[in-house]
Amino acid sequence: MTTGKFIRTIFFVEILKGLTLTFKSMLTPAVTRRYPKVKRPAKPGFRGLHALAKNEEGKMKCVGCGLCGAYCPSQCIHIYTTEGEDHNKVVDRYEIEVLRCVYCGFCVEACPFGAISLSEHYEYSDYSRDAFYMTKEKLLSNWDKYFAGKKGEAYYRKFWRPQSEDFTGHEGQAKFEKVKKLKVKS
Amino acid sequence: MEHIEKTFETRELTISMGPQHPATHGVLRLVLNLDGETVVRCTPYVGYLHRGVEKLGENRTYFAALPLSDRLDYISSMNNNVGYVNAVEKLFGIEAPERAKFIRTMVAEMGRISSHIIWLGTHVLDIGATTPFLYAFREREVIMDLFEMLCGARLTVSYPRVGGVRNDISQEFLDELYDFVLDFPSKMDDYETLVTENRVWKNRTVGIGVISAEEAINWGLTGGTLRGSGVNYDVRKHAPYDVYDRVEFDVPLGKNGDCYDRYLVRIGEMRQANRIIKQCIEKLPAGPVMADAPKFTLPPKDMVLKDMEHLIHQFILITKGPTVPEGEVYMGTEVPKGELGFYFVSDGTGKPYRMRVRAPSFVHASVLPRLCEGGLIADVIANIGTIDIVLGECDR
Numbered sequence: 001m002t003t004g005k006f007i008r009t010i011f012f013v014e015i016l017k018g019l020t021l022t023f024k025s026m027l028t029p030a031v032t033r034r035y036p037k038v039k040r041p042a043k044p045g046f047r048g049l050h051a052l053a054k055n056e057e058g059k060m061k062c063v064g065c066g067l068c069g070a071y072c073p074s075q076c077i078h079i080y081t082t083e084g085e086d087h088n089k090v091v092d093r094y095e096i097e098v099l100r101c102v103y104c105g106f107c108v109e110a111c112p113f114g115a116i117s118l119s120e121h122y123e124y125s126d127y128s129r130d131a132f133y134m135t136k137e138k139l140l141s142n143w144d145k146y147f148a149g150k151k152g153e154a155y156y157r158k159f160w161r162p163q164s165e166d167f168t169g170h171e172g173q174a175k176f177e178k179v180k181k182l183k184v185k186s
Numbered sequence: 187m188e189h190i191e192k193t194f195e196t197r198e199l200t201i202s203m204g205p206q207h208p209a210t211h212g213v214l215r216l217v218l219n220l221d222g223e224t225v226v227r228c229t230p231y232v233g234y235l236h237r238g239v240e241k242l243g244e245n246r247t248y249f250a251a252l253p254l255s256d257r258l259d260y261i262s263s264m265n266n267n268v269g270y271v272n273a274v275e276k277l278f279g280i281e282a283p284e285r286a287k288f289i290r291t292m293v294a295e296m297g298r299i300s301s302h303i304i305w306l307g308t309h310v311l312d313i314g315a316t317t318p319f320l321y322a323f324r325e326r327e328v329i330m331d332l333f334e335m336l337c338g339a340r341l342t343v344s345y346p347r348v349g350g351v352r353n354d355i356s357q358e359f360l361d362e363l364y365d366f367v368l369d370f371p372s373k374m375d376d377y378e379t380l381v382t383e384n385r386v387w388k389n390r391t392v393g394i395g396v397i398s399a400e401e402a403i404n405w406g407l408t409g410g411t412l413r414g415s416g417v418n419y420d421v422r423k424h425a426p427y428d429v430y431d432r433v434e435f436d437v438p439l440g441k442n443g444d445c446y447d448r449y450l451v452r453i454g455e456m457r458q459a460n461r462i463i464k465q466c467i468e469k470l471p472a473g474p475v476m477a478d479a480p481k482f483t484l485p486p487k488d489m490v491l492k493d494m495e496h497l498i499h500q501f502i503l504i505t506k507g508p509t510v511p512e513g514e515v516y517m518g519t520e521v522p523k524g525e526l527g528f529y530f531v532s533d534g535t536g537k538p539y540r541m542r543v544r545a546p547s548f549v550h551a552s553v554l555p556r557l558c559e560g561g562l563i564a565d566v567i568a569n570i571g572t573i574d575i576v577l578g579e580c581d582r
Contacts, residue, residue, distance in 0.1 A: 018379055025321075047338040071250055074253075104342070112490050112491065112500055174360045175357075176360070176467050
């Protein structure tokens, strides 16, 4: 054992170093939130509770093609359609078993009409399982609640890619030259 | 006299550790035969988290089976996704564009840091250090937030796609990631201050769970567990995928193959991962993020909304899946736990005939008896922590 190591051993140098670090971090501001009081806003494009989109006239966009149900990896979307008056397809029931959903967002990617969406709402708990069996009415009211106003219009354009420019490449892409840190430093 | 000697006979004690023991990192059950405090025999029982991922994969198209891979090793889901899409791309014979490859490498290394951080936190917590656990979760939260900004999910990301990635990254994301990358080495120094030289930590890990290089290879170990024994094997170096052949990084190696060396290896890996992310940000090229392979990738979303041909493509690809060349393919990728391999047998339809997952955690769980037997019962906890297993992947 060298002298230096001996001194380090009897004076608990490495433990004192650790304790200094712990003591220092007592003086830094806390990184935690007091959750039920302070809520953390979800980031844009968050994959939360489902909603069925409405068009400008307030009608449901979904036409009942069943592509979301076919793509869904957990197979939690059930669609029942019947024939309407002028031989058009009428969506009778559109149901999502929210407790089985894995929130992959594949339904949004599959939908050819932009009819289903995942909202930024993430706090939903209830005492019964029935509350999580989303019917068409519940899903449509979710749209009113979480996509009110212009939020719904911007939704698909922004987050549910790939869009065609992602296949070809475009000007406004994020790149290193633009990183703000660089500008600050130089 | 003979009669008295017989009364002093000792018996082995059998205890069941787990499946709900907090230190077994999930639902691992170990049946331990103890002689006093020494472990005579250790038998791991796995399968409490079996969901049949391989069979489920056979009932879904190649695209729709992607979220299953999130749920293998759920604390590094990004790496599993990258492994899955790389295997499927190899089967399809397509290649992701440059930008997508850089983004994938970047996010996979973020996943590696996040996984190793949680490993560090829980491993030292098992052994008795509480403080690094809290600090580790502080940094993990930053990565989780970045993932949320990137793709809308924090844990089960489902971000890469066959032929590229789901969406392009935003400048805001790149800024914040670069902040994190510049900041992270100082945080690593904090962890090391607390743990590396600490005498309690060293007493509990140096010389515990020693496995020689030859034995480690024979047991089929991979990843940090193998490199702790000094074997230079890293899939990222030996069979590079994505852009690992174009970024510079070192492979940290241990010497003695004990818990302490494996700890040092993983600490080193975190620093290297940080280095890789930094290079990826700096080298990130402009260009498309999805491969131009209409037969194998879903069409652009905005075109589906307005163009008939793309709509038809969308319907066919989603309901039937792509028409895949027949054959079989194996692709191994380096995930934080070790080598994760996907093996596909294709019969030409849109669904795999057989999907096999080579899960590193399963192989590593099998080495537990070798590490634990002959040691003390307190070292069983250290050994479980050091091989870094996640039971979601082990049981699949």
